[in-house]
Amino acid sequence: MSQAIPEKYRDLFSKRAFANLGTLMPDGRPQVTPVWCDLEGDYVVFNSAKGRQKDKNVRRDPRVAMAIVDPDNPYRYVEIRGRVVEITEQAADAHIDKLAKKYLGVDKYPYRQPGEVRVVYKIQPEHTTAMG
Numbered sequence: 001m002s003q004a005i006p007e008k009y010r011d012l013f014s015k016r017a018f019a020n021l022g023t024l025m026p027d028g029r030p031q032v033t034p035v036w037c038d039l040e041g042d043y044v045v046f047n048s049a050k051g052r053q054k055d056k057n058v059r060r061d062p063r064v065a066m067a068i069v070d071p072d073n074p075y076r077y078v079e080i081r082g083r084v085v086e087i088t089e090q091a092a093d094a095h096i097d098k099l100a101k102k103y104l105g106v107d108k109y110p111y112r113q114p115g116e117v118r119v120v121y122k123i124q125p126e127h128t129t130a131m132g
Contacts, residue, residue, distance in 0.1 A: 076132025
């Protein structure tokens with residue numbers, strides 16, 4: 001059952017706010033990583049490199065949690081629990097360049113490694129809480 005991100009908090013995804021993404025390790029322990037993200041309709045979208053821990057984790061178990069805090073007011077945030085419902089390499093390079101423009105003000109993602117394969121992940125929110 002999906003739950004939309006409240007309209008009052010959607011602006012957080014247009015700001016240069018990092019999101020903290022929680023995934024599950026094979027033994028069930030949480031793993032948390034700061035990520036860049038944006039919205040695509042009602043989906044939260046983030047990008048990573050294939051083979052990183054979060055990539056391995058969501059391929060094995062799609063359950064995730066994410067918190068994004070307003071950089072202008074740290075007492076305002078939205079927390080999302082949901083599932084990664086799509087994983088694709090299609091248009092992933094263009095997506096990371098779009099995020100680099102948003103977060104760094106540059107046209108091309110500057111940290112790409114030789115042979116790196118970028119991946120886009122779509123999260124369908126199932127539960128949200130918000131404050132501020």
